[in-house]
Amino acid sequence: MTSTFLPVLLGLATGLSLIIAIGSQNAFVLRLGLEGHNRVIVPVVAICAVSDAVLILAGVLGLGVVVAAAPVAIIVIRVLGSAFLIIYGLVAARRAIRPGALVVSGVVATTGMRVAVVSVLALTWLNPHVYLDTVLFLGAVANQQGATERWWWAGGAIAASFVWFSALGFGARLLRPMFAKPASWRVLDAVIAVVMIALGVRLALGH
Template sequence: MTPATTLLPALLGLATGLSLIIAIGAQNAFVLRLGIEGRTRVILPVVLICALSDAALILAGVLGMGALVAAAPVAMVVVRIVGAAFLVGYGLWAARRAIRPGALLVTGSPGGTGLGVAVGTVLALTWLNPHVYLDTVVLLGSVASQQDAAERWWWAGGAMTASLVWFAGLGFGARLLRPVFARPGAWRILDGIITVVMIALGARLAFDL
């Protein structure tokens, strides 16, 4: 196998993975906020959790777990209801931060999101979202199955790399926005956007839209 035949499926996997991951969602909104807070001790494990979770789901898709997920509608309904409740709850929490000035974060202050809360939240946002299984396991798995057996793992490697690059860039690159968020009003706007995203996604899950 020549470098060209391995590079092409890897780049295809990279592009496919990015096309799914970059879309605005609960996970991205949460990582963005952590990145703006600038707490490296919290960002690093969260980025790793996001990337490793995606890698596990992509691996499951490549190994053919997509058919199993699609064949378990009852389990998906349970995940959908629990995930919807969590997203709406998080959205209301963000709304409280936006409405009440006393709950606002001042960039660089010790009142940012703690490690335990951040890890627990990102795990819930990742694994309680049924669209993660449908998009990553079923959709990416079906695309991977179209690749030749020898090229499939290069494709999967490209998709996994896309996840790592995106979340690392989002988490650690967001600190460039910190001068903007030195003003409390900017935090209120960000939390307002997060409120809309989280509650909209929660409603979409709850009503299976």
């Protein structure tokens, strides 16, 4: 039991250490969670967690070698990802600067299902750092474990994604009283704009 529990715990801790940080994906999920529409947040959280699971398992299966051997593909993903992040950041900046773009009939505007799903797919799969963190790094660390332990370790890392994105998406409602006024949303969107544009520029520069 101990030999199984330890790899799971280590995988969980390593996975959390990678995803608990201010980033484009987390900022997007947080905003959707604050909007409070489970119909939208459920598929978004599922996409984030399942995507991580697929990429981590790909790394354990050795596909990290393929990713490392495809620099052109990584460059294309980097260019597309940086463009998307910068555009999304500019949209958030517009919401922060123009309150009228944020409020519809006195109610804070919310993100539709299609926009949310397309956005989170782009934020996830057009980010080359996702491949480096999951397929290469987590996959490599998992494969340093024993033949059986690596799967338990990967399971812990995958569980970290499900736990974190669920907590972020559904736990954001606890912060909702702070966002009762449009001014609070303007501050949030200003922060999101800075994060998205900074990450987009950094990505475009190859960092």
